[in-house]
Amino acid sequence: MRPPCDPSKFVAEIIKNVPPSGIRRFFDLVSGLEDVISLGVGEPDFITPWHIREMCIHSLEKGQTSYTSNYGLPELRDELSRTYYRRYGLDYDPASEILVTTGVSEAIDIALRAVVNPGDEVIVVQPAYVAYVPAVVLAGGKPVIVSTHRDDEFRLTAEVLKPAITSKTRAIVLNFPNNPTGAIMIREDLEDIADLVAEHDLFVISDEVYECLTYEGKHIPFSSLEGMKERTVMLNGFSKAYAMTGLRLGFAMGAPEIIRSMMMIHQYSMLCAPITAQIGALEALRNGNDEMERMVREYDRRRHFVVRGFNRIGLDCFTPKGAFYAFPYVGATGLSSGEFSERLLNEKRVVAIPGDVFGEAGEGFLRCAYAASMDDLKKAINRMGEFVDGL
Amino acid sequence: MDEKIRHILEILENDARASPDEIAALTDMTAQEVSQAIAKLEETGVIRHYKTIIDWDLVGENYVYAVIELKVTLERNQGYQVIAERIYKFPEVRSVRLLSGDYDISLTVRGRSMKDVAFFVAEKIATLDQVQNTATHFVLKTYKEDGVILHEPEAIKRLPVSL
Numbered sequence: 001m002r003p004p005c006d007p008s009k010f011v012a013e014i015i016k017n018v019p020p021s022g023i024r025r026f027f028d029l030v031s032g033l034e035d036v037i038s039l040g041v042g043e044p045d046f047i048t049p050w051h052i053r054e055m056c057i058h059s060l061e062k063g064q065t066s067y068t069s070n071y072g073l074p075e076l077r078d079e080l081s082r083t084y085y086r087r088y089g090l091d092y093d094p095a096s097e098i099l100v101t102t103g104v105s106e107a108i109d110i111a112l113r114a115v116v117n118p119g120d121e122v123i124v125v126q127p128a129y130v131a132y133v134p135a136v137v138l139a140g141g142k143p144v145i146v147s148t149h150r151d152d153e154f155r156l157t158a159e160v161l162k163p164a165i166t167s168k169t170r171a172i173v174l175n176f177p178n179n180p181t182g183a184i185m186i187r188e189d190l191e192d193i194a195d196l197v198a199e200h201d202l203f204v205i206s207d208e209v210y211e212c213l214t215y216e217g218k219h220i221p222f223s224s225l226e227g228m229k230e231r232t233v234m235l236n237g238f239s240k241a242y243a244m245t246g247l248r249l250g251f252a253m254g255a256p257e258i259i260r261s262m263m264m265i266h267q268y269s270m271l272c273a274p275i276t277a278q279i280g281a282l283e284a285l286r287n288g289n290d291e292m293e294r295m296v297r298e299y300d301r302r303r304h305f306v307v308r309g310f311n312r313i314g315l316d317c318f319t320p321k322g323a324f325y326a327f328p329y330v331g332a333t334g335l336s337s338g339e340f341s342e343r344l345l346n347e348k349r350v351v352a353i354p355g356d357v358f359g360e361a362g363e364g365f366l367r368c369a370y371a372a373s374m375d376d377l378k379k380a381i382n383r384m385g386e387f388v389d390g391l
Numbered sequence: 392m393d394e395k396i397r398h399i400l401e402i403l404e405n406d407a408r409a410s411p412d413e414i415a416a417l418t419d420m421t422a423q424e425v426s427q428a429i430a431k432l433e434e435t436g437v438i439r440h441y442k443t444i445i446d447w448d449l450v451g452e453n454y455v456y457a458v459i460e461l462k463v464t465l466e467r468n469q470g471y472q473v474i475a476e477r478i479y480k481f482p483e484v485r486s487v488r489l490l491s492g493d494y495d496i497s498l499t500v501r502g503r504s505m506k507d508v509a510f511f512v513a514e515k516i517a518t519l520d521q522v523q524n525t526a527t528h529f530v531l532k533t534y535k536e537d538g539v540i541l542h543e544p545e546a547i548k549r550l551p552v553s554l
Contacts, residue, residue, distance in 0.1 A: 023552060023554060026552055027551075027552055030551045030552055031551075036551060038549075038551040038552065040551060040552040040553070041549050041550065041551065041552065041553050042553045042554050043549060043553060045549070047547065129554065130554050131554075179554075297397070297398065297401065300398070301398055301402065301417035301418065302417070304416060304417055304418060304419040305416045305417050308416050308419070309416070351551055351552060353552070353554070357554070
């Protein structure tokens with residue numbers, strides 16, 4: 001008889017060091033409840049535009065189900081290169097400076113693994129999407145948190161960034177337009193940050209997946225700043241702009257050395273991004289602009305609606321200029337973010353994500369995704385108003 | 392076009408009953424500003440009309456619709472406008488369009504029965520001097536009307552929480 005075994009001892013130390021996700025418990029709370037309105041979803045409520053889905057279906061009918069180049073379909077990389085030249089004058093060589101990935105999530109992981117040495121410090125600007133800190137840890141780096149503030153409308157300033165930079169700092173992870181705050185950057189702050197990046201010889205991983213969801217002013221890619229192209233890998237994808245979340249398609253643009261290093265990991269872990277999604281992405285770039293702009297205008301209207309709504313029911317909310325999240329302040333009610341959202345769910349059946357899930361800097365706030373139908377948004381704000389009145 | 396005006400028009404195109412208050416909340420304007428903007432759009436003819444799309448079948452009013460294609464001959468000094476005017480004045484005629492291609496004019500006709508529609512075409516349209524010939528296509532089912540899908544399948548469910 002062989003001895004019994006406890007499989008947990010086979011779990012690697014590095015996994016044990018990954019901080020637990022604050023959201024798991026919330027999942028369990030929601031499941032089983034009826035008549036729930038969710039503002040907790042980080043994806044569009046639109047379905048992928050029909051012309052994109054139709055192109056994917058057509059490609060399947062034709063039997064396009066093979067592997068592609070590790071870097072991604074050449075036509076897709078060509079189109080990406082042209083698109084970014086047209087939008088921003090950015091010049092990326094489709095043969096060596098673009099990698100198509102399985103969503104931006106994969107790109108975050110392999111970008112960090114491609115540049116971080118064991119023990120390197122990587123600055124993560126919070127409140128931020130929840131994947132960055134674990135991805136830094138898994139890459140063997142040490143996350144260093146920098147917090148943005150409500151008074152700056154959650155923009156990163158050189159002032160708060162500078163003290164976090166040490167001799168061990170390797171890279172900074174930026175995410176603007178930002179999930180969860182909806183913040184965007186302004187040129188003045190970006191230039192100051194670029195100065196710091198150059199002065200301290202840092203690398204920038206810039207997750208710009210909400211690029212197209214910029215409602216006021218024009219998005220500024222970090223790599224478009226003078227002297228920043230070689231120091232930056234821009235990560236982006238099709239999920240948010242073209243409502244293609246489940247198709248899992250992203251891309252990275254950067255210097256050939258960085259893109260090649262990322263491809264080294266990608267080729268052995270993913271081989272290539274799914275071909276059906278790549279074909280859909282190509283169609284999105286070629287013919288998807290009108291539909292994308294239509295969705296963006298729709299989000300823009302909902303944005304005004306929810307911001308006005310939150311302020312009316314007494315939750316102070318600044319006007320986010322990007323993404324599809326509003327980030328109202330609930331601290332004035334005397335409840336923590338976690339208490340507020342848990343009671344809101346139990347008493348009024350509305351899901352909103354407590355801000356502290358996205359880092360300590362998010363405490364006191366609530367992430368409310370307005371990528372939901374107008375009916376749901378109206379109901380959610382009414383219920384939240386009743387909840388606040390009843391406190 | 393002004394962005395705010397575009398927003399107002401898109402909202403109304405989708406929902407003619409949206410109130411100035413509702414539109415104001417969606418566009419970061421005051422209700423008064425919205426009312427003024429709409430009044431001006433109505434005055435200048437940008438907004439032509441507000442209407443409702445009705446599924447008459449559901450209340451047992453089984454209207455019959457037909458698309459009629461017409462080939463016409465133009466008389467001296469008379470454009471298509473004259474024949475179009477003669478035709479669109481009949482209340483049975485729901486739409487009139489000038490087309491490129493084999494036929495010149497396409498109309499939609501509504502009646503209470505196929506016989507009704509057929510007689511209307513035979514007596515009122517085919518007999519017009521300018522009309523050379525007609526082709527009548529009865530509508531069997533309407534899937535989408537002016538941008539509105541009439542019987543949409545159930546929506547796909549998203550996860551209630553995702554980051």
